Amino acid sequence: MKSAVETLDPTKVKLTVEVEYDELKPSIDHAYKHIAEQVSVPGFRKGKVPARIIDQRVGRGAVLEHAINESLSGFYRQAVSETDIRPLGQPDVQVVKVPELETEGGELHFTAEVEVRPEVELPELSSIKVAVDDVEVTDDDVDGRLDSLRERFGTLVGVDRPAAEGDFVVIDLKATVGDDEVDNVSGVSYQIGSGNMLEGLDEALAGLSAGETTTFVAPLAGGEHEGQDASITVVATAVKQRDLPEIDDDFAQLASEFDTIDELKADLREQAAGVKQSNQAVQARDLLLEELTKSEVPLPAGVIEAEVVRHLEGEGRLEDDEHRAEVTEQTQVALKNQIVLDILAEKLEIKVAQNELLDYLVNASRQYGMDPNTFIKTIDENGQIPAMVGEVARSKALAVALRQVEVVDGEGKAVDLSEFIGSDEDDAAVEAAGTAAVEGADSEVVESDAAESEAAESEAAESDAVETDKA
Known part of the structure; x- marks a missing residue:
């Protein structure tokens, strides 16, 4: 041939x-x-x-x-x-x-x-420098974590006064659109300020005492009448405040393994520092991606249009021009990132070992609330394993690239991210361990380089799309 x-x-x-x-x-x-x-x-x-x-x-x-x-x-x-x-x-x-x-x-x-994927020249990683936020744990950070812990052990107590921000109100609620009653619930506990129920509900409940009723108009957030304005009648049947435990040694012993409140605060300070250090790694990754995508990347119009149409058809919003523009922009950004990261993975000769793929699939199964074995079998039967390999390769490429980039804090001091992005020695150990069988997966060979995973990712679409015109 x-x-x-x-x-x-x-x-x-x-x-x-x-x-x-x-x-x-x-x-x-x-x-x-x-x-x-x-x-x-x-x-x-x-x-x-x-x-x-x-x-x-x-x-x-x-x-x-x-x-x-x-x-x-x-x-x-x-x-x-x-x-x-x-x-x-x-x-x-x-x-x-x-x-x-x-x-x-x-x-x-x-x-x-x-x-096809365009040719893009990426900058040399050693020439890139990104500055991340400092890790500075304040007393407010510790107090915020302590308050969250206290709320877990707090108790709700009924009060005889108008409801205020942060209070819990037990409500009966009825919604009508025109002459039709579209919702009716009773005995629902709602915290003022949470903003997770109906638009305007926080303002309607503030100042309301137990036994009082108020009415307001709000757009419905779901159901057959989603988006339509409804007349909302709400009755406050009880107002409760959360009483928090005192900050003392007794609370430390109740809420943790520590004997004193000072020990608990010290641990909370370490937790806050750990979160901020993790945030540094995420910030560094995002900044690196910004640097890599500064290059001009030609984007295939047909691929973008097909993805936009698929997305809009799934939502039943093909005629929504404003939403189409939003989805188009999001698709362009996502495709540009994918192209750049695929090229980066190829340049770095990224390998995806079996256990790395398995970890990714298990985490993904939890997000969908599925049994991992069932999820992996479904993904495999739908021919999506190569796409998953590609996702892991892109994520790993960014982590490996970060090892070659200069990362500094606000004072210009070098930041050590090895705890979060690993090392070359870690990769070698992972690849060695990756020869183990993957339970629940039908494919015997999962390890793949970036180019192979990318080619396999499009194979299903290619084989289904070959339409012939006979000469």
Whole structure:
């Protein structure tokens, strides 16, 4: 098979592929076999109809069409591999020449136009310097954590006064749209200031005493009448305040393993420092990504439009132009980041070991509230494992890149992020451990480099999208 690539623009190429008859012959033989199993010819058993009879009854053209349709996606993927392009979208395939109908000979020629990953020159990592916030734990940080802990051990006590910010109010609530009652709930406990129920509810409840009623208008947040203004009638049946325990040694012993409040505060200070150090790593990662994406990155318009349409169709908002603009911008940013990180992962020769992928999948299963084995099996059956490998490779590429970047605090002092981004020695240990079997996954080989995962990620779309126009 011969394949050549022509660059049409920075994000689109045209593949020209020539397949010799001998390479197509196995698919032709399979086509004859398949058709023989489908047709009924007097004097022949199904599956035993000779090729010459099929040519007479069905036509050799139909056999060639069957063989071409069956083999085209494979020849396309082979051409993609040989030319080392990185498809991002679905190919537009045109068959321009087919083997001869009369004789067993001739070649299959086809072209495929496809949007691809553009070439982007990334800056040298050693030249990049990012400045993160200082780790400075204040007394307010400690007090905030202490108050949160006290709230966990606080008690609600009924009060005979108007409700105020932070109070808990037990309410009965009725919502009507026009003459229709659309909601009616009783005995709901709501904290004023939480803002997690209805727009305007905080203001309506503030100043209300037990037994009092008020009415206001608010847009509904869900249901059949979502977004419509409703008349809300709310009755405060009780007002309660949260009484917090005293800050003393008794509370330290109640809420922790420490004997004194000073020991508890010291531990809370360490916790706050740990969170701020973790935030430094997140901030450094985000700043590095900003530096890497400052480069001009041509984006494939077709890939963006397809993703935008998919997103809007899923929401039933295809005609919402304002939302379309928002989704388009978000898609452009996400695709730009993906392209840059894929190139970075390739440049750094990132490997994804089995246990790294497994950790990612297990964490993802928790986000969806699914059993990990069930989640992994579903992902595998849907052909999404390569996409998951790509996600892990991109995340790992940023962590590895951070080791080569200068990270400083507000005073210009070097910041050690090794606790959060690991080291090269850690990667070596992970890869060594990655040879262990992955429980629940059908694939025996999960380890993949960035280029392989990217190519596999688009394979399903490519194979489904090969539509042929016969010359």
